[in-house]
Amino acid sequence: MEEIVLDARNLLCPLPVIRTQNTVKLLAKGDHLRVLCTDPGAAHDIPAWCRINGHHVVELIQRDDEIAIVVRVGATAPA
Amino acid sequence: MLAARMMLDQGIHVEGINFFTGFCVEGHTHAIRRRDRDKDKRNNALWVAENLGIKLHIIDVIDEYKHVVLNPKHGYGSNLNPCLDCKGFMVGKARQWMIENGFDFIVTGEVLGQRPMSQRRETLPVVARESGAEDRLLRPLSARYLEPTLPESKGWVNRDQLLNLSGRSRKPQIALARRFGYSDYAQPAGGCCFLTDRNYSRKLADLWQSRGTREYELDDIMLLKVGRHLRPKRNFKLIVGREEGENRFLSGYRDRFTFLQTTSHEGPLVLVDGNPDGDDLQLAARVTARFSQGRRAERVAVRIGNWNGSTDTVHVVPLPADTIPRDWYL
Numbered sequence: 178m179e180e181i182v183l184d185a186r187n188l189l190c191p192l193p194v195i196r197t198q199n200t201v202k203l204l205a206k207g208d209h210l211r212v213l214c215t216d217p218g219a220a221h222d223i224p225a226w227c228r229i230n231g232h233h234v235v236e237l238i239q240r241d242d243e244i245a246i247v248v249r250v251g252a253t254a255p256a
Numbered sequence: 257m258l259a260a261r262m263m264l265d266q267g268i269h270v271e272g273i274n275f276f277t278g279f280c281v282e283g284h285t286h287a288i289r290r291r292d293r294d295k296d297k298r299n300n301a302l303w304v305a306e307n308l309g310i311k312l313h314i315i316d317v318i319d320e321y322k323h324v325v326l327n328p329k330h331g332y333g334s335n336l337n338p339c340l341d342c343k344g345f346m347v348g349k350a351r352q353w354m355i356e357n358g359f360d361f362i363v364t365g366e367v368l369g370q371r372p373m374s375q376r377r378e379t380l381p382v383v384a385r386e387s388g389a390e391d392r393l394l395r396p397l398s399a400r401y402l403e404p405t406l407p408e409s410k411g412w413v414n415r416d417q418l419l420n421l422s423g424r425s426r427k428p429q430i431a432l433a434r435r436f437g438y439s440d441y442a443q444p445a446g447g448c449c450f451l452t453d454r455n456y457s458r459k460l461a462d463l464w465q466s467r468g469t470r471e472y473e474l475d476d477i478m479l480l481k482v483g484r485h486l487r488p489k490r491n492f493k494l495i496v497g498r499e500e501g502e503n504r505f506l507s508g509y510r511d512r513f514t515f516l517q518t519t520s521h522e523g524p525l526v527l528v529d530g531n532p533d534g535d536d537l538q539l540a541a542r543v544t545a546r547f548s549q550g551r552r553a554e555r556v557a558v559r560i561g562n563w564n565g566s567t568d569t570v571h572v573v574p575l576p577a578d579t580i581p582r583d584w585y586l
Contacts, residue, residue: 189478190299191274191276191280191301191314192276192316194299194302194314195276195314195315195316198313198314218299221298221299222298222299222302225298225299225302225303225306226302226312226314228306229302229305229310229311229312230311230312242504
């Protein structure tokens with residue numbers, strides 16, 4: 178299992194979701210992607226995108242103005 | 257949402273595509289302005305997809321979209337909105353995605369006569385033709401008023417179950433949503449693109465005029481959504497943060513712009529876009545002081561920072577509000 182870090186800080190939604198989507202395409206089932214964001218909308222949008230596309234949020238930490246979301250790539254074909 | 261739901265009810269496998277042009281209204285202002293942070297921050301496309309139980313693909317078309325904004329073959333609407341070209345472009349991109357992913361046809365929620373530019377009887381065929389989608393483009397909400405498309409003639413879709421909606425009223429769609437059991441839905445179209453906004457379009461036109469070229473980068477069009485924009489002189493413009501969230505957002509650009517901030521009083525972060533000389537920066541400092549808590553003070557200290565890291569502090573008399581000409585405001 179691999180953990181990749183995606184820096185999406187200072188990007189506004191939906192760019193953090195687009196970057197997450199495009200990075201997940203390159204990963205294998207079970208890999209972890211840690212997405213760092215500052216847009217509070219990402220805390221809603223990335224989990225919603227994961228639910229729709231069969232991936233799993235295993236951790237969501239919001240500290241001050243920064244959010245870290247860890248996504249486990251799911252069983253479905255990458256979106 | 258309604259068109260997709262009608263297809264799902266006919267047993268069709270549907271996946272959603274949402275294009276991000278950079279001009280989308282949703283999300284950004286919520287993210288930037290502190291006072292908006294408690295507002296609902298849902299992304300409508302994701303929300304709809306989740307409610308329908310379909311996948312959604314969000315596609316970044318920022319660079320390709322520039323050609324649509326800068327050279328619209330069919331011209332602009334009442335502002336800088338190139339709606340007909342935009343529709344043709346997006347359906348064309350959807351067609352490309354359809355081919356690459358093994359899908360058979362495209363569905364949109366367009367309604368005949370709903371929009372003045374892109375959804376008239378004369379322009380619906382233009383979108384189908386110029387996008388290359390031709391008869392693989394189905395508009396289920398108005399299909400009964402239009403020629404049968406390939407999915408109908410092939411029997412993939414039952415035309416008898418499609419609708420004959422037309423006109424500007426949204427009441428039939430609202431009634432249909434209720435019939436499907438939806439009490440919550442995205443606000444009807446028109447407010448989802450900054451290019452339809454008069455104030456935004458004026459700022460974009462000013463950007464092009466001041467640079468002498470009709471070009472833009474993503475940061476340019478993002479910054480037009482933030483702060484007060486004042487152009488005291490042709491060679492420079494000021495972007496003044498209106499509150500904490502905007503100040504924080506603008507501070508992310510300090511490595512690319514000259515910036516000003518009051519140090520003796522609470523005040524906004526101000527970016528300078530253009531090529532100001534020394535006198536211009538003095539004027540910019542007085543404007544910065546004017547929008548600070550020190551607007552009535554005799555002197556206000558203003559730090560002027562350069563993108564290369566150098567800083568200087570000046571002490572200025574705040575510009576009286578009534579000496580800021582109205583036409584400085586963009």
